[in-house]
Amino acid sequence: MKTLKEFNYLTPQTVAEAVSLLAKYKGEATLIAGGTDLLVMMKERTITPKYVITMKPISALSHLEWDEKEGLTIGALAKVSTILSSDVIKEKYPSLYEAAGAFGTTQVRNMATIGGKICRSSPSADLVPPLLTFDAEVELVGAKGARVMPLENFFLGPGENVLDGEILTKIKVPPPKNRYGTAFQKLGRSSEDLAKANCAVRIVVTDGKCEDIRIALGAVAPTPIRAKKAEQALKGKEINPNAIDEAAAKVAEDIAPITDVRSNVEYRTYISQILVRRLINEAIKRLGGS
Amino acid sequence: MANNKSIININVNGIMHTIDVENNWTLLKVLRDEMGLTGTKCGCDKGQCGACTVLMNGKPILSCLTLAVAANEQEITTIEGLAVGGNLHPLQESFIEHHALQCGFCTPGMIMSAKALLDENPRPSEEEIKYSLRGNLCRCGSYPKVVKAIQDTAKKMEARE
């Protein structure tokens, strides 16, 4: 572990100011939110920015808003602890709430921001799979203005995303259109760990049939992914153990896990199916179905 | 040319300080090296062990992952700030009584996390204590006695009110 190298600390008061600073010091600047990832990388000297731009003064970015029509708008600087203490999220987006609880430690949750975690673009990010199952979108603001895109398209690879001199400002989650059941689970070597594999499921069941389903996984591909082959295998079908097993087996075609210090390909491949099967069942149970 | 310097105003344990800092200093370094408050420990410097836990505006955070400049205008409480007028905080007394420590290195961080927990949740269950403090690692194995110390403190503090 090394000391941090020297840098200029900049405190823009608006998003526009932050964007222009990013452009001005392109290649030498980085944004800091909670710092829980960034400072570790800077101490490991993986990145050594000459300019560190803090978003903290822009307080509007740390708010969480709920509206029946607009749904949930989470400011990029909202802390994970804020998500964990939100009744709205607990009630309407339970898997996101659970993921926030499974993530990190009390201290880290008090510091890390949802925007920071998304921009870190780790394949194993815990908050992302639930957001993917809710069709979340992100707002990016750059020199050319703002654009909104599905969260699913934000990630490009481990630690890589589409940001081009832009700042992630909001995460938008549509309001629930119908009753759904959700489930989330994270597997690690200990209760507090980077995920070996994590999974979120959201399911809508009508007359014993799967009307709609979203399955998202993390830590089993270069980015968090939607398991679309598995989803398609169950969508529209009658809910029964066989159908669920078949859908879970399909997830092997959606993922591309690796062997690393935390786990291996064989385990991740095998456990993804177990997770998907278990979580589909759990989500259905929470709907009140069987 | 990077301008690596800033001036910060921070309230540490109830006292305002104006300090010249380097931007690349962490709050942990300022507390320990600049202010001589060595009660807060460096166990890993990467936010993974909790030994550096202090309270910022009452919430437990990792001072090793907080830039000193980010602590500007904030209220910091360290272990040294718990005892009032020479009297130990009930948590500190409880830790002593219940033998909730062995080598003691993780203890300051643990006590700060415990204080924040009790401030927010005056009667935490065993599960809540364990969940809340899972970011404070201990190698000596003080966990069960820490849980007991915290539960006992909760009872005592409730009785006082």
Place this chain on the structure above:
Amino acid sequence: MSGELKVIGKPFPLRDAKEKVEGSAKYSADIQLENMLHAKILGSPYPHAKIKKIDVSQAQKIKGVVEILTHENTAGITYTSVEHKPMSVLEQQVRYVGGPVAVVAAETEEIADKALEAIQVEYEELPAVFDPVEAAKPDAPKLYPEGNIADAVPGEPLCEKWGDVDKAFKEADIVVEGTFKTPIQPVTPLEPRASVASWDGKVLSAWVSTQFPHRVKEDLAGVLGLPFSKIRVISHFIGGGFGGKKQEEYPLMAALLSVRTNRPVKLEYSREEETIVGRRRYSSVEKIKLAAKKDGTITAINFETYYDVGAHGNFVGGSLGLLVSEFYVYKFENAIFKVYDVNTNLPTAQPFRGVQFPAYLFGLEQLVDQVAEKLGIDPAEIRLKNTYRTGDKMYPYGATLGNFPVEELIEKGVKASGFRNSWTGWGKPVKVEGSKRRGIGMVFTMGWGGDWMKQCSTATVKIYPDATAELITGAQDIGTGCNTTLPQIVAEELGLPLDKVKLTAGDTGLTPDDWGACGSRTLRSAGTAAHEAAKKVKAVLINTACLRLNATRKDVECKDGVLYVKGKKVQLSEVIKEPVSAAHKNAELETVAPLFDAHYMGGATFHVAEVEVDIETGEITVLRYTAVEDVGRAIDPLIVEGQMYGGALQGLGYSLREELLFDQKSGKPLNPNFLDYKIYDFQDAPNIQLIIVESNEPTGPFGAMGVGEHCINPVAGAVANAVYNAIGTRLYEIPMSPERVLKALGKI
């Protein structure tokens, strides 16, 4: 000692708890001296290389860089610890990734880091080897000219045998065998080790995170060419050691820098350095075979094992401990122990709590269970059949076993764990619930307890005219609580309340020698010295009273800290105007402990593990863990409980989740941090039921034995046995990660 004990056995809080909870306790890294420099180490990027050229000129030009050490300007400066090969402070041949190449002292840490980047080193890479079995082969890359087998006779394994093993196996009714693998487990204390060295022209004061302050004092004296009287090692607060913080290079580097710069120097390890350069348990590959008869007698053991002792380890730091412990766990009439302590291009290994016991019992106890299964008897029965009893003469040296209350421990443990209710038979789960299988397993064993451990402890006890006392001891508290229990012993002997006994410890400038904190020896050894010194000073006091007051010995009694002369109470201040003192030294310091002693303290230990294995995810949860241990006498039961729990938890980590991994090509450590090396946290740490048994060991102070290691020894074996009973398949490698469980079940 008749009558009720007044201080012994009471749950006193730690003597130094107040400083620890206040944050005023100064650990080595907390020491801040004026004009202090900061030192950092440049580590080798290669697992095995010769430094051909090292150029520090660019680094020296950096403003604020004050002094740089390399092998060139420290040539010939060596130091010796019994637990590793002789080492130079900086070696020209680096033997592991991270091995020290240069040390920089600078005005700030930031400048020191800058300097490290500017040092230019030309390495000649040498072939490297990481596996102990490979490294033991004659054609393996050599770390030393004498080869890689670091046993007493270079190139030869440590070999001990008795009886006729071949005959026993020929005549056996049952033979079981297995090859067991155990990982590298770094000690991982929360405190990364650190040293502050301060040379004032006359005396070198060194604050060091060490279990061995008096040995470090000797190392410093040797390295600096100074007499002992000019070295002072201060170690009031150590943040955990567990065997891994003894004698090493970093305090010597800090001291050399201080002497060369005439300024105080602080050298603090990062967490990565603490994991890599700080010492660790050796990994092992154990081939074990047991022979047994139909009547349940285990007649022979064949134990052939490779230990990886790392770059600078040796057999003393390696398998030597076998000779004083593992031989005694069962009545093996016939045995062969063949052990290779092998150097590899990995960080140096050193005894970590329990030393070889945890690995040994992981293998041995599973085989013992297999014998029992083949015979159709239960696990308690086989152990009752083959374990020694109190007073037995033990193979192979004929040592007499002290108190060893086997039946009592097994009875208590079986009852407390609900074993009889849970046991459904071999390889049969206690309960099946969906994909979850519950299993229960046990291990009965012993701790460390040879007489050799009482060597070299010295204590002085003083009595003051105001009826207070002082204990001056060289013993080192590393969180183990002897700062509390040693004064308890003195207080009890003198009949004083505990708060009337002052303690002077943690400073070699003020205290007599003590070998150091290791091998569960401190309470037994330093406790004996303290106890004897207290008895002596009491006698001195009584003699003085006789002289002053013209009384005879039988007229004078010292009871509860009060003097009675002919039945009349006399103030101490009437008898003595100055403190009286007496010292006691157990035995002379020896470089290597005498092993073949007449008496062995058992430290009987019995653990029962109940686990739940999810056969879909491979996850093992410890549902219930029962630890019953004979501690002789619990001087302070809270401290004993802390040790029992802490050791068991480290054992569970060893069994289920801890392993330090290295890239097999580059030798780079892959997880030297808390992120990827997972010790137990609050949420995962299982509850453990602790039962203390007190057999009153006659050779211990007030019957006490050291307890630091009993608690970790049986854990891996108990958990492995429980897992087998849960899932019907044995695991031969720890940690028993979900990946390994599923592989054993054939699912991946």
